[in-house]
Amino acid sequence: EMYTSLLNVKQAISVERKLIDYLRIYIDHELERLEDIKRFYARVSDLHTQLYKGPGTAMANPLVAFTLIKRLHSEWLNVVYSNEALENAQALRSSYEEEEADLPKLEDLQGAAKGLMRLQDVYALQVASLVRGRFQRVTDGKPIDICMPTVSVPLSGDDCFLVGKVAYEQEDYYHSVQWLEESVRLFRGTRGEWSPENEGTLEDALDHLAFSHFKTGNVSYALSLSQELLHYDPMNGRVLQNVEKYEKLLGADSPPRGTGLRRPTSKHLRTRDTYERLCQTQGSQPMHFENPRLFCDYFTNDNPGLLLMPVRREVLSLQPYVVLYHNFITDTEAEDIKRLAQPGLRRSVVAAGEKQATADYRISKSAWLKDSAHSIVGKLDQRISMLTGLNVQHPYGEYLQVVNYGIGGHYEPHFDHATSPSSPVFKLKTGNRVATFMIYLSSVEAGGSTAFIYANFSAPVVERAAIFWWNLHRNGQGDVDTLHAGCPVLIGDKWVANKWIHEYGQEFQHRCSLNPEE
Ligand SMILES: O=C(O)CCC(=O)C(=O)O
Ligand SMILES: [Fe+2]
Structure with a gap:
């Protein structure tokens, strides 16, 4: 459990440092590989500009004919079926696997997400500010910074999606609505940009957000989000069914009224x-x-040991x-x-x-x-004993x-x-x-x-x-x-x-x- 102690989180920095080095090596190897392919491409395409000038005369030369046959028989094959990309990826994976024991587990990710939501609640922090890397509370209608961290990062649509999903899975729609709302907003902003590291997509965020709104009684919003989702994924049967259900609910004589967002109650x-x-x-x-x-005051507890240094x-x-x-x-x-x-x-x-x-x-x-x-x-025991007069x-x-x-x-x-x-x-x-x-x-x-x-x-x-x-x-x-x-x-x-x-x-x-x- 990494998330339960900041010491362990700090130790995780060195793990990521190693991963960064591995990725650098991988990128270098991949760049070399692409350079090699580009060299082959340049050589063959240069040759072809000459060949096209007069294919007949060029092929009259047995050296030209031989090299054409050789290229088509094996050089292209070697390039197209090269194992290098796979070998590079495998080298990256095996270095990664060496660090696997020291990587955070799902429980850590969920624990960290719950930690963020706890801070949001206890310190009344605005999610929209957290997403921008700020710690703000709304006072008199204005967001006020309650502290300024020395180092900060903004959160991505995928980051917010993850926090929202942790809440969603606990059926805590109070938090899932707020975090998924930010996730959808950020994903909409980066539409079309593919990121290899992301787990969620705009569609996933819309899906979870629509259902969270439905669960808190906001059916009309659930409907419009589902319709937006269908725009990207028109054949999604489950969403089509939901849309039908939401439309029916809204068309009924007494459409459901929102219960509003209320914090999940705890035993405390x-x-x-x-x-x-x-x-x-x-x-x-x-x-x-x-x-x-x-x-x-300056306190000695009448103890000679503290007399000179109260x-x-x-x-x-x-x-x-x-x-x-x-x-x-x-x-x-x-x-x-x-x-x-x-x-x-x-x-x-x-x-x-x-x-x-x-x-x-x-x-x-x-x-x-x-x-x-x-x-x-x-x-320390002795010092505690002198101050309290107690046997420790x-x-x-x-x-x-x-x-x-x-x-x-x-x-x-x-x-x-x-x-x-x-x-x-x-x-x-x-x-x-x-x-x-x-x-x-x-x-x-x-x-x-x-x-x-x-x-x-x-x-x-x-x-x-x-x-x-x-x-x-x-x-x-x-x-x-x-x-x-x-x-x-x-x-x-x-x-x-x-x-x-x-x-x-x-x-x-x-x-x-x-x-x-x-
Ligand atoms: O960390 C604190 O401020 C209180 C800790 C505490 O109450 C305890 O460990 O029993
Ligand atoms: Fe305590």
């Missing part, structure tokens, strides 16, 4: 609007100047208590952690009953780093989980603590996850904030900082206010590291209480 609908608003903006928690209890602490929220520790990690430490984690990165899982499973609502890869992996890991030694703290997000990678609203007694969180037999300490190992260009849904704020990715919060009340019960999410990464390569700290082992550090409010 209840929090979806808040989640998306928090991903788009930083939310509306009171600012530090509105609430003096939200402050910044940490800049920023209190982000009081309920739940969420703080940001700036410059928690250095650039080199962050790079080391990412490098150490790389070989162990696997598709991230979520708790599904007693087991763990992959899910569309968490798109990333992650790896667990033990302290034994490198001295840095232990050093395994099994009171889990191993460090290093996460790299993928295309539109995200983690929809969830709790870090277990909410059911059968959760795999209890496997360590050290109680529930009392606190989360998460380190931002990278920056992102846009998106990727950590959103606290009920607390109504989101923390943007601050490179080198760490965020900390309590998941449980002091009585051990889960704090619902900690419902949080990793927003989809719009532009960038987001890395975080989670340290989950458990209840047991903290008896002398973290006071308990029976008060459910604390």
Whole structure:
């Protein structure tokens, strides 16, 4: 699975570099082949201008007659039946096949397409802008750029066709209509131009778009698109039947009315609007100047180890208590952690009953780093321990989980603590996850904030900082206010590291209480 981690996508660049080299070799060989054919053509046609001047006299020469017979007996045959084109193509194919294991699979293509649609939804992006390589949202009737990527590409009719088809196959006509609409528009613009790389055609796009419109109740549009399709493919029986069906529907006493385009509903609908608003903006928690209890300071936690180098602490929220520790990690430490984690990165899982499973609502890869992996890991543990005053030694703290997000990678609203007694969180037999300490190992260009849904704020990715919060009340019960999410990464390569700290082992550090409010 390449699409679930940007690291893997980056590695794919070198695969394409090789393919480019192979294609260059192929083109060179093919050009040489054509040059050879052109030389033969020039030689024979030159000769013929002379021969035509006097065929009789020319053939009187036995050398001329011999070479004519030889050409017609074998030279033409050799040219016409040359294997070179095939050999060149075969060489290209076998080099390509050497890279096949490292090529993305269909699942990657579909995953990447779904990632684009997720970004479209969560950040309210206009498809027409995305197609032009821009990230725009309509505000007050005007498209406004919400970020400017350093590098961008426009999409082709075939690119849009593919995204539309992924939506179509999921019976998600809300997205298929928008993407196929762009596909049809772009294909119409390049009519007649054949591209060897394309999978879809204007006809395919019209076909899928017409049916998507029919499914959303827009029968008259479905009809006109089908008629346009028949113009190119007049004998297509299925389309002829559809046209007949659409005409009948439209001629009926009560023609169907459009249901309009509505986003497919998801099980997270209840929090979806808040989640998306928090991903788009930083939310509306009171600012530090509105609430003096939200402050910044230099923090030592009365720990001698921090006395000479206090940490800049920023209190982000009081309920739940969420703080940001700036410059928690250095650039080199962050790079080391990412490098150490790389070989162990696997598709991230979520708790599904007693087991763990992959899910569309968490798109990333992650790896667990033990302290034994490198001295840095232990050093970070120590630093976390000094700041939080908590015992983070395994099994009171889990191993460090290093996460790299993928295309539109995200983690929809969830709790870090277990909410059911059968959760795999209890496997360590050290109680529930009392606190989360998460380190931002990278920056992102846009998106990727950590959103606290009920607390109504989101923390943007601050490179080198760490965020900390309590998941449980002091009585051990889960704090619902900690419902949080990793927003989809719009532009960038987001890395975080989670340290989950458990209840047991903290008896002398973290006071308990029976008060459910604390
Ligand atoms: O990436 C983020 O901002 C949040 C990640 C998160 O909540 C998690 O990994 O549990
Ligand atoms: Fe989380």
